[in-house]
Amino acid sequence: MTESRLSSAAAPTGPTHNTVDSKPTGGGQGRGGGQISRVNPADLKQVSAHPVKLSRIAALFAPHKLSITIVVLLISLASIIGLAQPFIIRSIIDDALPHQNTGLLAWLAGGLVVVAASTAAVGVVQTWMATSMGQKVMHALRTRLFTHLQAQSLGFFTRTRGGEVQSRLTNDIAGMQNVVTSTATSVASNLTTAVATAIAMVALSWQLSMLSLVVLPPAIWLSRKVALRRRDITSARQRELAGMYTQIEEGLSISGIRLAKTLGTTGRDVDRFAASSHRLVDLEMRSQLAGQWRMATMSIVFAAIPAVIYLAAGFPATSGNMSIGTLVAFTALQGAIFRPIMGLLNVGVQWVTAMALFSRIFEYLDMDPEIKPPRQPATVDLEAIEGRVRFEGVGFGYKDSADVLSSIDLELAPGTATAIVGPTGSGKSTLGSLLPRLHEVGRGKITIDGIDIRDMAPADLNKIVGMVSQETYLIHATIRENLLLADPDADDATLWRALDSAQIATLISGLPDGLSTMVGARGHRFSGGEQQRLAIARTILRNPKVLVLDEATSALDNTTEALVQEALDQLAVGRTTLMIAHRLSTVENADQLVVLEGGRIIERGTPAHLRDADGAFARLLAAGDSTAERVTEMAVKVASRPRENASVNG
Template identity: 60%
Template sequence: MSSRSGGPPRGGRYGVPRPVTAQEREEAQRVSLRRIARLFVGHRVSLAAVTAIIVVSSVVSMAQPFLLRSVIDRALPRQDVGLLVRLVLAMVAVAALTSVLGVVQTWISTGVGQRVMHTLRTDVFAHLQRQSLGFFTRTRTGEVQSRITNDIGGMQEVVTSTATSIASNLTTAVATAVAMLALSWKLSLISLLVMPPAIYLTRKVAHLRREIVARRQRELADLNVVIEEGLSVSGVQLSKTLGSGPSLVERFTASSARLIDLELRSELAGRWRWATMSVIFAAIPAAIYLAAGLPATRGGMTIGTLVAFTALQSGLFRPLMGLLSVGVTLTSSLALFARIFEYLDLPVEVADPAQPVPLTDVRGHVRLEGVGFTYPGSEEPALADVTLDVPAGTTLALVGETGSGKSTLAALVARLQDVGTGRVTIDGIDVRDVSLADLARTVGVVSQETYLLHTTVRENLRYARPEATDAEIEAAARAARVHDVIAGLPEGYDTMVGSRGHRFSGGERQRIAIARTLLRDPAILVLDEATSALDTETERAVQAAFEQLSRGRTTITIAHRLSTVRHAHQIAVLDHGRVVESGAHADLLARAGRYAALAAA
C-alpha cells in the first residue's frame, strides 16, 4: 500500500513515461534479423523437418543430370532398351518423389508462417489494448488498423516462405555446384564468373526497394485514415451536412494515385538490373559450348557430360536468382517489420503493477491527494493540487465551465490516465497498486460519448458481464429506464443496434450504456455527463433511477445542468484545473461565490 501524498520524481515507480526522442525512434527503425529469427523459435521441430525435406529433395533431384548423361552416353549409343527403360523410370521416380516432398514442405512451412503471422497479429492487438487512452487520442484514426492489416499482411510472403526459400535455394545451389564440379571443374569456373556482379546488383536493388516499401506503407496508412474518416457513420453524416463529399473523393483519389506510383516503382525497382542478370545467365551456356570445343579446355569431354552440365548450369540459375530475390524481399520487408516492432515496443503508460494489491470487500471510499495532471504536449496543467475526499456511499458532483478539468479528474479515478503528481486512492489503496481488472470491476464509467458495438442489444449489455443471465440484463435495462423501449422493438433484445448504435436515438443509446455499466454492479460509479443526451423528461426518470441505485455506492458525477446535482452530498467547483469551492448545494449558494454565479447563469 502506498503512503505517498506527493508526486514522485520523473522515472520513479509512478513516473510519467518520458517522450521518445528522434534518435531513439530512428534506432527503433533498425530491425535486427536476429529479432525476426526469434519469431520462429517455437517452431524449431517443424523447421528442422522442412530443412530435412529440402535437403533430401535437393540431393534426389541431382540424380537427374547423371541419369540424362547415362541415357545419352550409354543407353542410346548401345541401343540398350532395358537400360533405357530403367533410366527413364528412374527419371520419372525422381520427379515424382521431389514433387511429393515439395507438397509436404509447402504444407509444413506455410503452417509455420501462418502461425507466426497469427502470433504477430495477436501480440500487436493485445499490446495496443494495454495502451492508455492518451495513445489513441494522439494516433490518427485508421493508422492502427493499417498496421495490423496492411503491414502484417504485407509481411506474409516473407514470414511464410522466406526461411524455406533460403534453405531450398541454398541447398539446391550447393548440390548443383557440387554436381557441376563432379562433371567438369573447368566449366564450373566459367559458370561462377556471374556471382560477383549478381551480388552487387542485388544489394543495390534491395536498398532501393526498402525505401519505396516504407513510403508505400505510410501511404496505405493515409488511405486507411481517409476511408475510416469518410465512410464511418459519423463521417458520412458530417460530409453530407457540410457538402464535403467531393473534397473527400479528391483526397482519396490523390492518395490512391500516389499509391499507384509507389506500387509501380516497387515492382519495377531494379528490373533493368534483373534483366542484365538474365542476359548474363543466358550467355553462360554459349561460353560453355565454346569452352567445350576448344582443345585446351575440352579434355575428352563427352556429349552426355556437356548436355548434363548445361542442364545443371541452367538449373543453377533458378536457385541463385531465388536467393537473390529473397535477399531483396527480406531487405525491403524490414520496413514492415520496423513498423510492427515500433508498436510492439511502445511503452505501456498505464500498466498493471508488478505486485498488485487485491481490492476485497470494497467500501468505495475515494480520496484524491494533491493530484496534478498535464496532457503530453501541453504547458498548462489540466489539474493542479486537487484534494477531495469522497466517503463511501456518498455522492460527489463536479461542476465548472468546459475545460475546467472535470472529465480529466473522473478519468484519473478510473485510471484511464495516471496522475502526474499526488495520488488517487480507493479505501486507502493507491489505484496504481491495483490490477486494472480489479479496478474495472470496482469503478464503473458512463461517459458522455456513448459507444455501442455493432451487434444485438443483448450482446451489447452482456459485454459488461459475459456470464449475466437474461433476467439480470432485463433488470439492468429496467433500472436505466430503457427496458420498455427495447421490448417494443420487433426483435426485442435481439435487435441489431447498427454501427455505433445509430439504430437508436442519443437518449436511448445513453440509457443502454447506463444499463451496461449497472450490470457490472460496481462499488463506485463515475458518470461523466451521462445524461447529457437525454431530454428533460427522460433525464428526470434516469436521475431518479440513479438516486435509487446510488444508495450504498460511491458516485462521482459530472453534470452540465446544476439541477441534477443539487442533492449531492458534496459539490466541487473546478476552474482551470483547481478546486475553487466545495460543499453542499445550500452552503455553496449561501457563499454567493463561483457556484452561485454558475447557478444564476
C-alpha cells in the same frame, strides 16, 4: 563426341524444390525469376533509431530448435535428391535411348518420377513445418503485443494515431510472418540449390562451368539495373496507394459520409480520388515499362547462353568429348542456377527489412506502461466494499503540459452522490477518469475504503468502479453482445431488467430482432440518446459499488433525461456516485456539490447552500440562465421570420 540417334532433345528443367519463395520488396524480374532489391532508407532509419539484438530474435525461436533443425535438414535433403536428376537425364540420352535398352530406360524414367515425387514430398513437409513454426511464433508475438498495448494508459492512445497502432499489430506482424515462414526458408533453399546445382554442373563439365562464370555476371548486372529502377517507382506507387486507402477510410466511413454530405464536399472528394487513381495508373504503366530495353537485352543474353554452350561443345578444346546427354543436362542446370543466385543477392535487403519489422514491434513492446498493475495486489473483499472514496492531495498533469489538477482533497461518503461542476477546462472529466484509473495520479493518492487504488488488482478495481462517459462506445455487434460485455453470465431476463432501468426496454422490445438487433458501426444505428441509454444499461449490469457518471445524460432530450436520471437516482441508492456535470440541471439531487476552477476546488457544499451563496456556483447558474435566455430569444426571432422559401408541403 558420342553420337546419338536423337535429332533433337528438349532441355529439361533443373532440380525442383518445393519451397516457399521469398517475396521481393521490389525490383526487376529476369527470365530465371530472380529479383534484386535495394535497401529502403526508412528501414535503415528505423533499425538505427531502435536497434534489435540478435539474441532477442533468437529467443523467439528458441522453443522451436528441433523444428528449425528438421527444416534445414529437409531443405538440404531436397537439394541432394535433386542432384540425381541431371545424371539420370544424361544416362537416358546417352545410354538407354541410343542402345534401345528399354529395361534401363524404364528404370531411369521411373527414377525421374521418384526424384520429382521425393523432392515434392520433402518440400510439402518442409513447408508445413516452417509455416507451422512461423505461425506459432507470430501468434505468441501478436498476442504479446496486443496484451502489452492494452496495458498502456489512455494517454498513449490519445497521443498515438489509431492507424499506427493497427499497422504495427497487423501489417508489421504479417510482414514478419513472411520473413519467418518464407524468407528464411527461401535463403536456405536458394543456398543449397545454388551449391547443389554448381556441384552438378562441375561434375558434368568443369570446362562449361568456367564458361558460365563469364556469362552470368552480365545477366545479374542487367537484372539489378532494372530492379533499382522499378524499386523507386514501386515506392512511389506504395505511397500513392497509402494515400488512396486513407481517402477510402475517411471518405466512406459513417462519419466521413456524414461530413461530406453536410459540407457538400462529395464532388471534391470524387475529384481527389479520381486524381489519385489516375496517378496510380501512370505509376503502374511506368513500373511495367521500366527497363524494357534492358530486359530485352537480358533476354538476348539468356538466349545466347545455350548457344554459347552448344558452340563451345562443338570444339574439342572446350568440349572434353562430352556426350549429348551431358550437354542437354548441363544447359538445363545452367539456366536453373540463375534464380537461386538472384535470391541470395537479395539477402541483404531482406535482412534489413526483417530487422526493421522486428524493430517496430520491439519498440512498442519496450514501452513502459504508465499505469502498472501492482506486483502484490491488496486483498479486497468485494462483497464487503462500502464505497468510501477519498482524494488526498491529488495532482495530475498530462505530458509536456501544465498541471490539470492540483491539491484535490475530497471525500465521497458511501451511498452519497457528489457532483463536480465548473467551467470548461477546469479538470472535471480528468478528475472522473482518475477514479477508474484511466489516468494515473501524479501526486497524492485515491483510496476506496482505505485501499489505494494503485494497490488493487485491475480486475478488482473494474468490478468496484463503473463508468458511463459522455462518449458512448458500442461495438459492431448485437445489443445482447454489447450488454454481455459487462456480465458474460447474464441471462436475457437480467438484460431486460437492465434495459428497463435505463428506460430503453420498450424501444428494444419493439424492434423485429429484439436483443439480436445489430447496433451498427460504433452504434450509429441508434440515436445519441439511445446509445447513451444502452451504455447505462451496460453499466447497470456491472452493479458497481462506485459510479462515475461523466455527464451520462448529456445526449438526451429533456423528457428522456428525466426518465434516465430517475433510473440513475434509483441505481445510485446504496452506491457512491461521482457525477461530472456540464449541465447544471443535473446536480439538484446531489448530496455534495464541488466547484472546480483551474484544477482546484474553490467551493463545496450542498446544491441549495451554494445556490444561495454569492459564490462561484451562483455565478455559474447566472451565466447559464443568461445563456438560456439568449438561446430562447434567438429561437423566437427565427420562428417569427417570414418563410420566403417554404416548401409546398410546408
